[in-house]
Amino acid sequence: MKTHAHLYASFATVLVPAMLAGVFAPSAALAGGVTAGTLIENTAVANFDEAGVPRSINSNTVTVRVDELLDVTLTSLNPGPITAGAGTTVLTYELINQGNGPEAFRLTPNTAVAGNDFDVSFRAIAIDSNGNGTYDEGVDQILAQPQTTDVLAADARLTVFVLVDMPQGTADGQNSNVELTAQAVTGTGSPGTSFSGAGVGGGFAIVGTTGAQANARGALVNAAASLQLVKSVSLRDPFGGTSAVPGTIATFTIEARVSGTGAVSNLVVTDAIPDGTTYAPGTLALDQAALSDAADGDAGTASDTSGIAVTLGNVPAGTTRAVTFDVVIDK
Numbered sequence: 001m002k003t004h005a006h007l008y009a010s011f012a013t014v015l016v017p018a019m020l021a022g023v024f025a026p027s028a029a030l031a032g033g034v035t036a037g038t039l040i041e042n043t044a045v046a047n048f049d050e051a052g053v054p055r056s057i058n059s060n061t062v063t064v065r066v067d068e069l070l071d072v073t074l075t076s077l078n079p080g081p082i083t084a085g086a087g088t089t090v091l092t093y094e095l096i097n098q099g100n101g102p103e104a105f106r107l108t109p110n111t112a113v114a115g116n117d118f119d120v121s122f123r124a125i126a127i128d129s130n131g132n133g134t135y136d137e138g139v140d141q142i143l144a145q146p147q148t149t150d151v152l153a154a155d156a157r158l159t160v161f162v163l164v165d166m167p168q169g170t171a172d173g174q175n176s177n178v179e180l181t182a183q184a185v186t187g188t189g190s191p192g193t194s195f196s197g198a199g200v201g202g203g204f205a206i207v208g209t210t211g212a213q214a215n216a217r218g219a220l221v222n223a224a225a226s227l228q229l230v231k232s233v234s235l236r237d238p239f240g241g242t243s244a245v246p247g248t249i250a251t252f253t254i255e256a257r258v259s260g261t262g263a264v265s266n267l268v269v270t271d272a273i274p275d276g277t278t279y280a281p282g283t284l285a286l287d288q289a290a291l292s293d294a295a296d297g298d299a300g301t302a303s304d305t306s307g308i309a310v311t312l313g314n315v316p317a318g319t320t321r322a323v324t325f326d327v328v329i330d331k
């Protein structure tokens with residue numbers, strides 16, 4: 001150690017970045033250490049007096065080229081399970097090239113993680129081309145299979161999106177995990193495994209402590225809204241009773257009950273006017289507020305021939321909407 005300390009103190013050690021010939025750029029500390037391909041040159045100096053005259057001689061120079069370390073980390077950027085509904089869900093991961101040289105990484109998704117309540121279907125892997133941290137359809141690049149990143153510089157970070165689709169029939173509150181694996185394209189293996197000639201400048205590429213591969217898990221929970229449609233009828237006969245005779249007014253109530261989590265969208269309730277009855281004009285109502293029979297600005301239409309239709313649109317879970325209308329039993 002003393003010898004080394006002396007050599008450094010005498011400026012006999014110089015670092016020559018092979019990639020940037022002639023340019024010495026003191027860089028921030030790299031995760032992977034000194035940049036791959038760097039030449040570490042070392043010349044010893046001896047000072048002495050010869051017959052009272054100060055003399056100095058140099059040793060031969062020893063040159064060591066720094067090999068390339070292959071290391072990678074991958075983390076999920078979703079702080080907890082993503083609440084996912086029908087359609088596509090985006091999980092976000094961050095890949096960091098922890099090596100000391102340029103490297104591309106192969107990305108492999110696994111949607112069938114042990115313990116899943118259900119498995120999502122894999123759609124695509126995209127990279128955050130515009131670097132804003134969120135997935136932008138049509139802007140962020142979808143990777144072709146086999147999904148492989150561009151070559152990333154040492155210490156470069158890349159935000160990766162995994163797009164998955166919710167299978168139909170998944171119950172509210174069910175959980176699923178999606179695992180992403182990143183592997184150095186040059187090779188993976190136990191730490192210390194070396195690939196001759198595969199490193200920067202034709203040097204060795206050596207697998208680092210991460211094994212040159214990493215995986216991370218993102219989680220999602222299904223927020224499913226389910227719809228129940230319940231129909232009931234009450235009767236008022238011409239005699240003040242509740243018998244079903246010609247002339248009896250039948251009031252139908254259709255309840256749309258949305259439960260679970262999330263919402264249903266584009267909800268439209270329709271009903272035909274039963275044979276043997278006639279629609280009682282002006283009786284259509286939604287949650288006891290009258291709707292006009294005409295197709296106009298409100299949510300409802302009604303006629304004897306076409307029946308009733310009420311547009312409810314987006315209805316959040318935990319909501320019940322009630323549509324009512326009257327028919328008269330034909331005489």
Ligand SMILES: [Ca+2]
Nearest residue numbers: 101102103186
């Ligand atoms: Ca490389």
Ligand SMILES: [Ca+2]
Nearest residue numbers: 132134135136
């Ligand atoms: Ca983006």
Ligand SMILES: [Ca+2]
Nearest residue numbers: 292294296300
């Ligand atoms: Ca209307």
